[in-house]
Amino acid sequence: MLRTLMISGAVSALMTGGALAQDVTLRLAHFAAETHPGHIAAQSFAEAVAERTDGAIAVELYPANQLGSPPEQLEQTILGAIEMNLPTQGGLDKYEKAFGTVMTPFAFSSYEEAHQVLDGPFSDWAGPKLEDQGLVLLSNWEYGFRNITNSKHPINTPEDVAGLKLRTPPELQIVAALEGLGASTTQIAFPELPNALNQGVVDGQENPIGVIYHYKLNDFQENLALTRHVYNSMVHVINKDVFDGLTEAQQTILREESVRAGQMMRELVIAQEEKEIAALEEAGMQVTRPNLAPFAALMGPARDRVAEYSGRENMDTFLSFLD
Template identity: 45%
Template sequence: MVSRKKKLLLVMSIVGLLLVISTTGLFAAGAQEATSTEQKSMTLRLAHISDEGHPSHKASMLFKELVEEKTDGVVKVEVYSNSSLGSAPEYTEQLQLGALELGLVTSGQLQVWVPEYGAVMIPFLFEGYEHAHRALDGEAGELLADYAAEQGFVVIGNWEWGFRQLSNRLLKVEKPADVARLKMRVPNEIQLESMYKALGATTSIISFPELYMALAQGVVDGQCNPLSTIYYQKLYEVQPFVTILNHVYNTQMLVASEKAWNSLTEETKQIVLDASAQAGALARELTVNSEEELIQKLEEADVTVNYPDLAPFRDKMGPAIKTIGDFAGNEFTDKFVKLVEQAR
């Protein structure tokens, strides 16, 4: 999803090229055209945090295949899974600095540099996957991409992370008071921290690469992530209780550094956009369609999966929603929520 500001810059560049042609003659114009349409050989490194069985990795491999095929191997893609190029905050910073070409970044991770993305994770904002996809593939997502572009991030397209579910090692969570008995791991994302505090839990910020060990050693009691992450990262091995809350939705985006994006010809950019669209569709399909199967697999592994009444949890979210609005900007948050409601 290239922002509208990027599109405007592209139009301005074309106008500038026409002025060069009119003032310097066909030879100079021909030289300009050759350098702007011939893609140089290059390698794009794509970093993500997931295990190789995860939908994000499978989609990344499809993206690699499509880009290399459509560019006849001129552009190669190297996929780095399992935080092998660093944690998500680390490689997201590298994207902004232009030291890394591509990364899969969630809304919660990008908000460190683009706080407006914090509004995506307002608790219980989206009624389901279709609603979230309509909103973020439309005007609400374009609005966010504009803010990302101002900070040097090119949002190529929306893939999938998913709705978060709560897992823990101590008890079956049926009401907010049960959450208050837990010490919850949270990433460095204000939405989850404020949400669990509103439910009465204590929280501890732990990075994703350290999550499994922290859970296994009892440093924290619980965490929340989509079912695909709970299963493929094997968190269920040390978390015998999973509660289906669908309380926070995370989009995961394919993001390019501005430096890498500007090194691509217009033809290659379109190939990357098309490949991202196909890969993102696969990530969504694998994530959404596998959830019932994953629940069955978790239950077969002696994990207790339950579905509490969500109303008491929603009723506690007022303080968290206020905190998130202050973080993302209240004027922006109001506008964003209205666009999301229009997509309902």
């Protein structure tokens, strides 16, 4: 009942039977910086939707956590106070545990493998589960493989991670991976991270290359290790009541343009990663590319923690997709 009461003006502009009574504005909130490929893709999505619907659907963008922290934005999308959101699987798994399996440490060996699994069997299996939470999965976008930075020393082996105090988001999979390598972890809200790094509250943090680069975390960190310990992506979701109120043609347009924008983001992230790493090195950051096999070999306990959190049956299903 609460979710119905919270539905925004987008639904009030819809008539029964899915026919539009007037033009609709859909707000899309996300956490990426305005220079990040995530926001560039969101802009492209908004422009294409407006063009293909002849202006009947306008998409307003709110990047960089303008409408609240990532958990707050997702909750508001479920309630209908925000129409669309781009959470990661780590946000979605608070509502549907199947999504927690994606961030199993060292699950994917490449972007290609991750995309093939997420776009195929994983979405077919987990996507419908989100509808029970009031969300429709439009498509998978990108975020990237996560890597460790720190201000103490270069990381070449798992032993170099041991003893570091690292900031993580409040996502068990990432915590489990880093603690499995011997680090201690603490959760700090991302907007507070630069100050925490600057003041030495933590030794380091972990994020995809694009985040490290676009938020200039190298201003506070001397060392970057390409550990690629967890993969996750933005997932484009829309409030189910809002989506159900659109015409079938409009729903198709949203799905198609979401997929196109997500593919655009993937291409941008992958193309820019090596350039961003080079730019970080040029700015003075020491970058190491450790052999990841010894890191992955220590992940047994971490994977057990993820399986317990996500559900053993969910984990078995996810692992079958990898096979």
